[in-house]
Amino acid sequence: MDGARLAAGEEGAQRKPAVITRASGAAPSRGLVTASVMLATIMQALDTTIANVALPHMQGSMSATQDQISWVLTSYIVAAAIATPLSGFLAGRIGRTRLFLGSVAGFTVASMLCGAAQTLPQMVLFRLLQGVFGASLVPLSQSVLLDTFPPEKRAGAMAMWGVGVMVGPILGPTLGGWLTEYYDWRWVFYINLPFGILSFLGILAFVRETAADASRRLDWMGFAMLSLAIGALQLMLDRGESLDWFASREIVVEAVAAGLAFYLFLVHMFTADKPFIEPGLFRDRNFSVGIFFIFVVGIVLLATLALLPPFLQGLLGYPVLTTGYVLAPRGVGTMIGMLLVGRLAGKIDERAMILLGLVLTAVSLWEMAGFTTDVGMAAIVRSGVVQGLGLGFIFVPLSTITFATLNPRYRNEGTAMFSLMRNIGSSIGISVVVTLLAQNTQANHAFLGELVTPYPSLAPLPPAWSPATDAGLMALNFRLMMVVVLAAIPLLLLLRRAKQGAAPAAPALE
Numbered sequence: 460m461d462g463a464r465l466a467a468g469e470e471g472a473q474r475k476p477a478v479i480t481r482a483s484g485a486a487p488s489r490g491l492v493t494a495s496v497m498l499a500t501i502m503q504a505l506d507t508t509i510a511n512v513a514l515p516h517m518q519g520s521m522s523a524t525q526d527q528i529s530w531v532l533t534s535y536i537v538a539a540a541i542a543t544p545l546s547g548f549l550a551g552r553i554g555r556t557r558l559f560l561g562s563v564a565g566f567t568v569a570s571m572l573c574g575a576a577q578t579l580p581q582m583v584l585f586r587l588l589q590g591v592f593g594a595s596l597v598p599l600s601q602s603v604l605l606d607t608f609p610p611e612k613r614a615g616a617m618a619m620w621g622v623g624v625m626v627g628p629i630l631g632p633t634l635g636g637w638l639t640e641y642y643d644w645r646w647v648f649y650i651n652l653p654f655g656i657l658s659f660l661g662i663l664a665f666v667r668e669t670a671a672d673a674s675r676r677l678d679w680m681g682f683a684m685l686s687l688a689i690g691a692l693q694l695m696l697d698r699g700e701s702l703d704w705f706a707s708r709e710i711v712v713e714a715v716a717a718g719l720a721f722y723l724f725l726v727h728m729f730t731a732d733k734p735f736i737e738p739g740l741f742r743d744r745n746f747s748v749g750i751f752f753i754f755v756v757g758i759v760l761l762a763t764l765a766l767l768p769p770f771l772q773g774l775l776g777y778p779v780l781t782t783g784y785v786l787a788p789r790g791v792g793t794m795i796g797m798l799l800v801g802r803l804a805g806k807i808d809e810r811a812m813i814l815l816g817l818v819l820t821a822v823s824l825w826e827m828a829g830f831t832t833d834v835g836m837a838a839i840v841r842s843g844v845v846q847g848l849g850l851g852f853i854f855v856p857l858s859t860i861t862f863a864t865l866n867p868r869y870r871n872e873g874t875a876m877f878s879l880m881r882n883i884g885s886s887i888g889i890s891v892v893v894t895l896l897a898q899n900t901q902a903n904h905a906f907l908g909e910l911v912t913p914y915p916s917l918a919p920l921p922p923a924w925s926p927a928t929d930a931g932l933m934a935l936n937f938r939l940m941m942v943v944v945l946a947a948i949p950l951l952l953l954l955r956r957a958k959q960g961a962a963p964a965a966p967a968l969e
Contacts, residue, residue, distance in 0.1 A: 488665055492607050493616060495661025496600035497623050499563050502654040503596040504627025506535070506570075506589070507885075508764065509635035512783075513644035520644070521579045529701070534583045536886065537693045538590025541686045543879045544736065546595035547872035548682075550602070554671040555871065559599045559662050565592030567655025574648035597624060598874035603666060605862060605870060614804030617858040618797040625797070625854055628761060629790040629847070632768065633783030640780060681735030684724035691717035692883070696890040704894070740869045740876065748953045749861025750880040752813070755947050756853055757884025759820060759940055763827075763846065765889045770933050771839070774832050785836060789843035796851020809856035810951050816852030817948055819845055824941035828934040860954055892936045 510531065518528040549558050569589035576582040601620060608616040638646040695713040704710055728734040741747050767786060771777040777785065800812055823846035826838070858877075865873055 498658035500623035508631030516644040535590040542594035556668040562595040570651035574645040615801040618801035626790040678735040688720035700894040754884035757881040758888035761885040762888030789847040792844035792847020796848040800855040819849030828937040
């Protein structure tokens, strides 16, 4: 009798994820669910970088200063960072699909308003709304796919989902540059309309609602402290370089506020009866190690994209469109890597694939550290493809193994935290490399003046890594990122592989 109950329980557990779709367990419905949430993912991921190249055109159109127009990016980043942790609570409170539909609709409408904005205050307000609604799209899409697909097919689903998350930011500058050059900067936002409509209709038709707990109450203290910590940290990182960091009173205030708020959040989390984020989420070793790895991925992905465009345009003289075309193969490499992982999953240990990805990423960064002003386009494209492959081999198995042992009741909160750590890593990486470039560029003339003496140079660094040149400084930044990637490798020993019975397989979306 007990054996029969156990078998029935196991069979029910295996069928449980299928309740998300309209046609329970039907393969076509899984494909349509994936397509619907992928559209939302791509739409949000593109917006993290697509507007960057249009800023100079917006600045002229709205008669804004350089500092003022930067709020178009800052407002979106801060709003999205604050709203991301809230998506887990809202999904449990009102239902995941209702939240998903509201987020897609709100993000699409906010995008249209951004495209129609006539003044800078209007643009900043609409970008804030865009950030608030867009914050939930990536974690919700990941959560839906994890529940829709059985364990043995999740790696394939994560591969398809990861294409949108990782390739979107890479292709954003290329698409944004093309739209701005041949149409108008407003199309950078208008392009979200077809994605938003198709995604909304697909989610409405194929994604079934989850149970909602109307009695669930928000831990206002925990949410307020975490929001203050994240918001202050993002403002500090985004504005630090332009305000000369801790020489500015604003940056000092933001740093103190971020540190104090985070400390109070931690104290509250471990002492409150029902905290905003449950400590049990971090007791899962795979999840805790996984969010650190995605933090490192965030640093490498967007920090590299922050370094290469100034190098290609400022030192090599590439036009904007050529720069976009040279960077685009990185996205192709990522797509290839993810699709290969989808085929290899279940046959090779996920940790081995992550290791391969880290090594490929480190190799590409080593090659980039050797770039000089004589570097050819082929070398730039080759290193980009290798790095894309590496990131593809990291992201998919990491997304799978991070949630392999996590209690399903933490899934909504876990995916939100996964996205948040990736975004914070990106912000820190960009802030560090941009600051080093700006500060050392100003000091280069003085540095070179000190070296002009009748005595032989005793500089300990090779010329290619000399901070006295912009190319050398960029190479040092790439080398620093390479060290970060290599230092993360020993943490693979802390990850536990998913059970063989839950091993993922190749994508099966037909």
